[in-house]
Amino acid sequence: MxxxxxxxxxxxxxxxxxxxxxxxxxxxxxxxxxxxxxxxxxxxxxxxxxxxRPGHQANYESAxxxxxxxxxxxxxxxxxxxxxxxxxxxxxxxxTDPPAAEDALTVRVVGQQFVWNIHYPGEDGKFGKTSIKFVSDFNPLGIDPDDPASVDDFFAVNQFHIPVNKPIIAQISSKDVIHSFGVPVLRVKQDATPGMAVPIWFTATQTGQFEIICSQLCGVGHSLMKGIITVDNDEDFGKWWQEQPRPFKKEAPAEAKVDTVPESEATKG
Ligand SMILES: [Cu+2]
The missing domain is CATH 1.10.287 (Helix Hairpins)
Known part of the structure; x- marks a missing residue:
């Protein structure tokens, strides 16, 4: 960078x-x-x-x-x-004047000691449900793998890609303590509070890679809590979006399995 x-x-x-x-x-x-x-x-x-000095006395009356x-x-x-x-x-x-959701890219930004998780909704524009019971090393945001809305979702850690000149709505939240999502070159700063999703919006006007910093002392690793925001032109962003693996996509479609069941079995009962 x-x-x-x-x-x-x-x-x-x-x-x-x-x-x-x-x-x-x-x-x-x-x-x-x-x-x-x-x-x-x-x-x-x-x-x-x-x-x-000699010959001068304090005056006790106020000015x-x-x-x-x-x-x-x-x-x-x-x-x-x-x-x-x-x-x-x-x-x-x-x-108080958010961009229309259709014109904007909406993402979830979730602080965690000491990284930034970015949750993208995928092509359907819908975020899969999340729950603490699904949280693991491979699923830091606890995205529900069985929710149909999760199928095209993907997430990134410390890598926040956005398209240039497009309004971004970021829902700022936290998994543990209070962090603060700060991007100095975008004049963005918002506390990330557990249990709250605070929407902010901004539009980047310049492509490049810039720093995301945690702007709220959040623990011993606070100074290491840096992410990179990459502002891409539309073509690069589209390419990056396509390249991202969809961890919750079911590889084998359910219909394929049904085919292997003998017809007599399938129609029984
Ligand atoms: Cu932090």
Whole structure:
């Protein structure tokens, strides 16, 4: 995988929705720098002007200037504007307007100490049922092998392939502790909580291989909990999709066996 050079600024943004998030982050940084410089100047003036020296006595009456109060009120108003005026609309646009399921690829992303399991629904678009009783080394997601919807399902561990320029709906969940599904270049971050499947959606605009990182301290192997998200063009994605083995496909169709039963036996009873 080619190493992404993040540099000193933000990682590159290769998502459709990330622009607003980046703008907000930059704005908050500018605001914080302004606050830092302002408070630094205030502190320096206070230290020099009110230092101890002969012939000066402390004044126990508080300052009468209204200026600090106005500045404080101004800061509070600006923070309210950041939250209500800017953050809420971005959140609203990003979080409350899911793409139509027909236009999107829906996958399940299930965190586990310390890997990411990706469950694809196969051609029928339906996920096979899952249950804890089917979980094994070969079936980490516990997909029910007898559910008809499982036949074309497949899963991948730490390898998340998606097509470029297509909306992806990812149901984020966890098998054990709280993880957090994070893809910096797609501006995606969502906690993975056991017992919950939280849908998120995003559209990648650039092909390539990027890092999935767990963004929530989840145990001793937390720092190793990295996956790779591969954004393919449609052709490569189609090829990859076809190549994936379908572990729950029944090799011998049931009809073939019926043929071997003598007709007299089959019609008995
Ligand atoms: Cu984790």
């Amino acid at each position: 080619e190493k992404i050079k993040y540099g000193y600024l933000m990682p590159p943004d290769w998502s459709l929705h990330g622009h607003g998030i980046d703008q907000l982050i930059y704005l908050v940084h500018i605001f914080m720098v302004a606050l830092f410089i302002g408070w630094g100047i205030f502190l320096t003036i206070a230290l020099i002007r009110h230092r101890q 009468t200037s209204k200026l600090p109060k106005f500045i404080e009120v101004g800061i509070v108003l600006f923070e309210v504007f950041l939250l209500v005026g800017l953050s809420f609309p971005i959140w609203n646009r990003y979080k």
